[in-house]
Amino acid sequence: ENSGTQNVEFLHKFNLHKNSVASLAFDKTGSMLASGGFDTYIIIYDIVDGASLYKLLGHKDIVTQLQFNSFSYLKSDKSIDQEERIIQSKKSRRHTDMLISSSKDASIKVWDLESQFCAQSIMDTNLKINCFSIIANLLITGSEDENLRVYKCGIKQEVDQNGHSYLSYAEFIGQIAKNSGEKTVEISLSPDNKFILVTSAHGQLDVLKMNTEKDIYKKLLRAEKRMARKRTHSEMEEKDAEESKAVIKVKVDKEKIKERVVDGDFEVKYLFSNSHSLEIPTCKVRSTQVFPHKKSYMIISSLHSNDLLAYSLNIDAE
Numbered sequence: 001e002n003s004g005t006q007n008v009e010f011l012h013k014f015n016l017h018k019n020s021v022a023s024l025a026f027d028k029t030g031s032m033l034a035s036g037g038f039d040t041y042i043i044i045y046d047i048v049d050g051a052s053l054y055k056l057l058g059h060k061d062i063v064t065q066l067q068f069n070s071f072s073y074l075k076s077d078k079s080i081d082q083e084e085r086i087i088q089s090k091k092s093r094r095h096t097d098m099l100i101s102s103s104k105d106a107s108i109k110v111w112d113l114e115s116q117f118c119a120q121s122i123m124d125t126n127l128k129i130n131c132f133s134i135i136a137n138l139l140i141t142g143s144e145d146e147n148l149r150v151y152k153c154g155i156k157q158e159v160d161q162n163g164h165s166y167l168s169y170a171e172f173i174g175q176i177a178k179n180s181g182e183k184t185v186e187i188s189l190s191p192d193n194k195f196i197l198v199t200s201a202h203g204q205l206d207v208l209k210m211n212t213e214k215d216i217y218k219k220l221l222r223a224e225k226r227m228a229r230k231r232t233h234s235e236m237e238e239k240d241a242e243e244s245k246a247v248i249k250v251k252v253d254k255e256k257i258k259e260r261v262v263d264g265d266f267e268v269k270y271l272f273s274n275s276h277s278l279e280i281p282t283c284k285v286r287s288t289q290v291f292p293h294k295k296s297y298m299i300i301s302s303l304h305s306n307d308l309l310a311y312s313l314n315i316d317a318e
Contacts, residue, residue: 012050016043025066025099034099036063042101044113058118061105065131070097071169073155098169102141104128110169120169125149133187135196135210139170142184142198148176180204
């Protein structure tokens with residue numbers, strides 16, 4: 001006899017499903033077992049006593065996954081009065097509060113194990129639900145497409161169209177797009193709940209990180225800094241572009257322009273241009289009188305284009 005099998009003891013045998021079992025789940029105490037089958041049944045067992053307790057009926061196709069879960073009231077939900085909270089908190093539940101199931105009938109169901117009925121049925125897609133996983137207060141489901149659907153878990157009081165109040169346990173909040181366009185096969189979590197592992201058809205594995213509020217704040221802060229740097233860089237480029245396009249305008253005060261008649265031992269050069277060509281004539285000396293001043297006068301005038309034209313009178317007494 002193999003010594004490795006001496007530590008294993010056979011306890012019970014259950015044969016209540018009509019055909020194959022598709023999913024299994026233990027509660028947190030390890031004493032209660034739930035099984036979901038191809039026959040659409042969910043069966044609850046007592047492992048210690050080796051007895052089946054009851055069946056949960058409601059799904060119309062294969063039950064793909066099961067998980068026990070305890071729900072708490074949402075802190076933001078102020079619609080539930082204090083008396084109702086006290087009543088709910090005093091209720092004694094065996095093992096755990098709720099059981100969540102998914103099925104290829106495109107539905108997710110939340111089962112009340114005390115009353116043995118379906119407390120909520122979520123059917124907001126027509127795609128088969130292959131798997132799901134719960135991380136913190138989020139329920140993440142995988143279907144036949146490239147998206148993961150995310151629900152927020154928590155007890156919240158709602159009112160239907162007829163004005164009747166009821167309790168809601170899961171609310172859809174959004175989708176996560178995978179890199180793969182294939183159907184989701186399995187969703188797993190790392191032990192620290194920081195990473196979500198998603199396997200898809202044809203062997204692709206997506207690794208997603210679960211960000212905390214602190215992580216999200218850091219990401220937003222870094223994004224804001226990047227945007228601020230981009231805005232500053234863009235403003236500087238716009239300023240440089242405006243300066244390069246600017247036309248310098250010189251205002252000439254005609255009252256200050258005076259005609260000068262000069263005699264002396266120097267040359268007077270006049271430069272006139274109404275085009276891009278220049279002519280520089282030379283004047284002969286008519287007198288030996290020395291002009292005592294050393295000044296230059298310049299008038300800057302703008303043509304019809306953006307080019308500038310300068311008329312200058314240079315007086316050199318040397």
